[in-house]
Amino acid sequence: MSFCTDIKNELADIKTRDCCKSALIYGYALFARSFNAKRICLQTENEKNAYSYKKLLSSLYDVDVNIKKGGGVRPTFVAEVLSEADRLKILASVDFGITDTSIYTDLFYRDCCVGSFVRGAFLACGHLSDPDKSYRVDFNIKDENLAKEFLRLLLDHSVEAHISKRQSGALVYIKKNEMIVNLLALMGASSVSLQYIETSVIKSLKNKTNRARNCDNANISRTVEASHKQRKAIEYLIKHERLEALPQELVSVAKLRMENPELSLKQLSAKSPDSITVSGLNHRLNRIMEIYEEIKK
Ligand SMILES: [Zn+2]
Known part of the structure; x- marks a missing residue:
């Protein structure tokens, strides 16, 4: 299993506090493919993620969420609210407006709520590379202004990220190892954070020994x-x-x-x-x- 699967499994499993629930669903809603009267759905390669999205929506709003498995070698899961009545019910109950272009921060009562929001965002549109290949987290965001606001929010919580414009929307990415660790901690992924730190420490040690060995060889x-x-x-x-x-x-x-x-x-x-x-x-x-x-x- 990849690190990304591990982390999504862990994040999807975190027990959400009551104060954080709106923020978490807001993170999913704002960064997933669609969250409107026509369509409310999450598409993900991670099965646990799809089920946790389903559980969150059905427990908060008492609605039906259908899960469909698709794709071949790399399966995808689509968790979707099929009934229009259910979609309208959700939209009438959420205490945030989905504008697609900015983040409504009044939902964040405490720091834990920001963490839950970022967790929802990551589960909806994030990807983490294996640290023995490269240090990198990507958020593929559908709107550039939303991406800029997200970048600022991360920065306010000690996570330094960068932005690169895409044909539609923008990519918010993090390349520094310590910033990725900060992000994992912010989202509440403690055991993956530890694994990540371990792997990256081992990698940097290996690099150092290789450099020293090359240096010795050159001297010889x-x-x-x-x-x-x-x-x-x-x-x-x-x-x-x-x-x-x-x-x-x-x-x-x-x-x-x-x-x-x-x-x-x-x-x-x-x-x-x-x-x-x-x-x-x-x-x-x-x-x-x-x-x-x-x-x-
Ligand atoms: Zn909270």
Whole structure:
């Protein structure tokens, strides 16, 4: 199962407080496909979500909600109020007006109610990516102005999101890991939040170790390459009987390098009998390389 399914299952299962019920249904209503006299329905890929929408509507307004399963490989569920009388009953009872373009905040009595509203919005039009693939939450919103108001509401509750315009409506998205965790907490998804944090921590640890390993590998190959060049130069000097003519400190460093081809400068300096520093050693090896270049010319 995907993270998105897990989180929708968890969110759909949360027991809603009385003060939050209107806000939750409002979130569903405002962000679902339709909530008007002609059609009241929620289309979702998540079965639990469809049933929780049904339960909420039927318990609050005593109406019938039909659930139809459709789609092939990826099934969809449509929870719909089929009777017109029931739809009118709902619309007469809700204490909010659906304008499609702005958010009626008088419904939010407490912070928990805002959380419930956002939860309804997510269940109606949201998607969460798996954190081991990417950090991302999307809300696919049918109206741009509504999307802007939603963005502001999220920001007021410590969730920083962004907006991108679509042909119809807009996408409100969140890409920062910590902001996604804030959103999950706001919506009340505690166990998925924890899983999400765990997975993202593991992912960032893996990235860090990979970077460190790449760095180590790069250092090792630099050491190997430098040692190879130095040995080639020293062998050339030996072959042309020029090594012994060099100052004694260069000869001893050349021998040290030939005897220990695999060592880094630091390891080589630790092995040196005349306790030479790394930079001193480096200087002498560079001097040998210069002499080699001169002779070769
Ligand atoms: Zn509440």
